[in-house]
Amino acid sequence: MKPFDRFLGELDQQLKKNQINYQPKEIGLVEEIKDGVVIASGLEKVAFSEEVEFENGIKGYVVDLTENKVGIIVLGDYLTLKAGYQVVGLNYTLSIPVSNDLVGRVVDSLGLPQDEIEPIKTKQYYPVEKIAPGVVFRRPVNTPIQTGIKAVDALIPIGRGQRELIIGDRGTGKTTLAVDTILNQRDENVICIYCGIGQKNSKIANVIDLLKRYNAMRYTVVVSASASDPASLQFLAPYTACAIGEYFMKQGKDVLVVYDDLTKHAWSYRQISLILRRPAGREAYPGDIFYLHSRLLERACKMDEKYGGGSITALPIIETLEGDLSAYIPTNVISITDGQIYLEIDLFNAGIRPAINVGLSVSRVGGNAQTKAMKKIAGKLKLSLAQYREMASFSQFESELDEETRKFLGRGARLTQILIQKKNKPYSLAHEIALIFAANSGLLDSIPPHEISLYEEKILDILVTEGKEWVKRVNKSKSFEEKDEKELKEFISRIL
Template sequence: MIKKNTSHLKDIQKISHTEGFSSVVSSVYRFVVHIENLRSAQPNAIVQFSNGEMAIIWQANEKATTALLLSANSKVEVGMGAKLVADNFSVYASDKLLGRIVDPLLSPKDGKSIDKKGTPQPVFGSAPGFYERAIVDEQLGTGVVMVDTLFPIVKGQRIAIIGDNKSGKTTFLSQVAQYQSKEDTVLVYVLIAKHKNDINKLLERLKVAGVLEKTIIVVADIFDALPLSYLAPYVGCAIAESFWRAGKNTVVFYDDLTAHAKLYREMSLLLDVPPGREGYPGDMFWQHSSLLERAGKLKRNGASQTVLAVGTTPTGDLTGYLPTSLISMTDGQIVFDLSTMHRGVKPAVNVGVSVSRVGGRSQSKQFAELASRVRAELAKYRTASDFARFGTELSDVATKQIALGDKLYELFKQPPEYSYSLKEQYIMLEALMQSKEPEEVSISWLKSVIQDVTLQDIDEKDYIKIAKELIKSNPMVKTP
């Protein structure tokens, strides 16, 4: 229920006015506060109450201003004073944030002090205009063979990472972070409404991989206030934008937007916003599309901001409201599913429904041609495997197609702690494709020996030659 006026209202108002708090709280319900006499208030401005707590303005009109409390256990009461302390919610990002774990207000969550100095960046800023953007055509390596070959991600791309619960989405993000930490890239990882156990597991994984000190972690767990969790992805985006506009490449991980949509639905219902499809408010699509639009490549400095947005699909249903919305506002999707995982393929990427709509332009002509051959062989493998399930006697050609497909999927299997450069990926795949008897190729041997090949100053035109020499070094394999 809305908290009623107290008997000490007049005394509180008197104290508030003497301290400069000229506006008054007229009602409080959970995290929703209505404030009277807050003139010149605009959405996204910051309000401070006489007890020191903060809120962000959600809606303002002549009668009253609606604000959202940013504290989980707020002590704000009816009659308290309020005043504007900032016209716009901005964050101050600098290199000192690297390696830190913060909440959406940039308060430290790792037990260390924090310096909030830096260039102010609006949390709800606008995406770069068309004239500010350059064509995205440079590949963002992930170190994951299947993804870099079949669904390459481009620097500046928005790509959805969709799949069942516990299908490996967060593990894949950590692999991308591990690979990109070797580059001069700023990583911003946003955890939205996560359980503390899951947060600790991810932080430990990033720490062991040596990624944590090169990453800014923005955390809003399930016990934080709904408005604070709602703000988390926008704060993470603003932090990344600060580096991006300063000329540094950035990668932002939103884990995950399905949880964000659900908490925004709950928040909207408490704000009396009329529900739409599946109970989500009418501006649900805009909330996420405006966030994801803040990615791309800037023409003036050549820097890029890449976004990997996670979405959860219980039971693998891609036709639901949130999955279809996320797919429609991104430049491709990498789909994880449990059926692929149960076949022993990790990362559990569903090759049939995953796609990168702009990834092909980032691959060299030679790598794109190899990727095309791999896709064709995988298609033949699926067809031959379907026939084999019926116990049909297979031709020699079909038998070899199954053997090659099995070896390709074995090559695609990759533990989270391992990553391969684009050169290493190309040579391993080319060596397997060049082999006359793929069933005799030892994938574990291939992955081991590639680490000993010096590729630093090797030109791309020599990759095929190296691949042929590599496969010949295995005496069990016959080559043409």
């Protein structure tokens, strides 16, 4: 059968199926078009959060219901709309298509594929806005999510179901930290979702390329609303990412969502609110800017076994200006999340990368989200680093200090060096434990601090050649017993 005949046959079938719709449609008219926002008249029975469609097929989202008019944000190019166009209410809340085929794809804020491979087949639609699960449905966070970054896994451990904020100035390594966490989930059966909000297209392309190179796209979904996308799509992108996460969480899976970044998300919402002439508050943000982020982050949780046992771990990213943690948006999000990882530009420039300020960073879940092995090692590490920080200001007087202080300073300097890590190289649990134990137990005290990275390489090498069994054992059991300690000490002594 010729393709054209087949096409006619399909068309015939479709026509037979197409019934005349006797349901009345809610129709309004476009009165005003502002940047990305349309004010329409009519539409008297339309609901808040309902999806609407314009005459030329572009979709809209109802955000404002006033006495005679309806405020609609345009989910597409508003420049193609004309005054007088008809708007039809579609009678359902804005939802995105979800399916297991989303994994490995790049989608926009409406769930439509952007990577020019085949279209995504879906049967289910998840609402973009949803009320977070209540207290009854949750249980406390108790499983760690390994980031593969020594400083984080030891001192600021993140659990599955936690919200941990990554906050710092531009260029301090926030995205790198989040992407490294995604890279480390390769053997962990965790679905990762990277949501880029208002980012440069080149940056998103770099991230996707990185994920492809390390074979991470087979468990990652990328939701992208770049800087050239309308503010409405940038506003919706994180909610879309969360909805996709909830789809996988419902199946009992663990999900990791990275929101990069929420500062630009707040800007896009501010733009929409100002155009809608909503009253402006501090820094011209609307009054519900806190609710914007709180309703998003509260949807990250650890579900009880009865309801699937899945979880969503959220890693929101906030960009500060000049290190100001007490600005409006940073303080808002800090109060919502279960802890923050604070990246400092001074540490970054001094070569300490990841530039984590261990003193100001905190994880409010802490030890509950650590493996037994790491808990053992990390306790001493925290104490040593705290002592080092206290005495750091005396380090310039090194020659005039007593033996005890000099020892603390030396140990602290070596620990700081051992926590330095190359980007895109997450470590497995066993490697992290080996390195931190080596530095904290005093075995590396004889080595000058600037050579620590060299010995780090040597330890990793010997673990690859002779310590394979040890690595496998510790990674599997996730505990650090006496015999593991003895064997490790023996390996390290061989390279010293």
